[in-house]
Amino acid sequence: MKILLIVxxxxxxxxxxxxxxxxxxxxxxxxxxxxxxxxxFVTPMTLAALSEQQVFTSLWDLKDEAEMGHIQLSREAxxxxxxxxTADLMAKMAAGIADDLATTVLLATDKRVLAAxxxxxxxxxxxxxxxxxxxLRGDGVTVMDPDExxxxxxxxxxxxxxxxxxxxxxxxxxxxG
Numbered sequence: 637m638k639i640l641l642i643v644x645x646x647x648x649x650x651x652x653x654x655x656x657x658x659x660x661x662x663x664x665x666x667x668x669x670x671x672x673x674x675x676x677f678v679t680p681m682t683l684a685a686l687s688e689q690q691v692f693t694s695l696w697d698l699k700d701e702a703e704m705g706h707i708q709l710s711r712e713a714x715x716x717x718x719x720x721x722t723a724d725l726m727a728k729m730a731a732g733i734a735d736d737l738a739t740t741v742l743l744a745t746d747k748r749v750l751a752a753x754x755x756x757x758x759x760x761x762x763x764x765x766x767x768x769x770x771x772l773r774g775d776g777v778t779v780m781d782p783d784e785x786x787x788x789x790x791x792x793x794x795x796x797x798x799x800x801x802x803x804x805x806x807x808x809x810x811x812x813g
Contacts, residue, residue, distance in 0.1 A: 637811050638665035640713035643683070645673020647788045648720040648754035648797035652678060652810070655719060655800040662804060664811070668692070669709065671725065671738045675757045695737040710745035711739040715810050718742070720797045721756030721779070723765050730768035749777045750810050752803050757793030780806055 639659060643652045652668075659666050663748040666687040670680055676779040692709065709726065710716070718725060718738075725738065729751070742749065759765055760782055769779050780803070783796040798806075 637663070637715075638667070638713045639807060639811075640709055640716045640741070641666055641668045641683075641687075642716065642718045642725075642741065643668060643670045643674040643678065644718060644720045644722040644725040644738070644754075645671050646720045646722045646754050646797075647677060649674045649677035651797050651800050652719055653682055653686055655717075655803055658682060659689065659807065660802045662808065664807065665689075667709065667713065669738050669741060671736060673722070673724075678769050692737055695740055696803060701706075707744050710741045710747070713747060715807060716742065716745055716747055716749045717752070717803070717807060718749065721751035721801055722753075723755045723759045723762075723768075726751060726753065726768050726772060726779075727767065730771040730775075743777040748810055750806055751777055751779045752798050752806070753779065753782045753795070754797035755782075755793050755795050756787060756789055757795040761793075778806070778810060800808035 656666050656790050667689045668683045668691045670693050684691045728739045732742040784794045
């Protein structure tokens with residue numbers, strides 16, 4: 637079993653490292669794509685070391701794109717996981733925007749997609765985000781409910797990235813269910 641983990645930009649990106657470690661421990665192969673924003677929180681080198689795979693960060697890598705790498709990445713995994721799925725990334729997914737490697741892979745895939753949201757409570761509760769979540773779910777994307785608790789910004793409420801163990805359980809269910 638193999639997943640493609642798309643890491644969105646947000647403070648919760650650091651939990652992607654633990655998710656990769658747990659998935660590998662559960663004998664799930666992991667390849668990673670990182671958004672530009674994600675790279676401000678976690679380095680590609682960290683995820684490459686944990687996944688033991690090359691990490692992809694740009695649609696414009698000429699070698700990979702000469703081979704249509706974004707199409708290959710979208711097809712070779714059994715499941716695509718977006719964690720953290722930021723408000724921005726989910727809005728792009730819902731609108732069908734493909735302006736970087738992560739969103740292009742998402743638009744090109746014919747595989748199941750699991751999104752684990754992470755954002756400020758007010759962003760999560762905003763009508764636009766709720767519309768985007770409804771659109772994604774209507775399109776067949778499994779969108780996990782975020783955890784509730786204290787946030788890095790000092791607020792409290794729903795919007796926290798589900799714990800890596802919970803995301804792993806959702807991955808295992810999606811791969812076998």
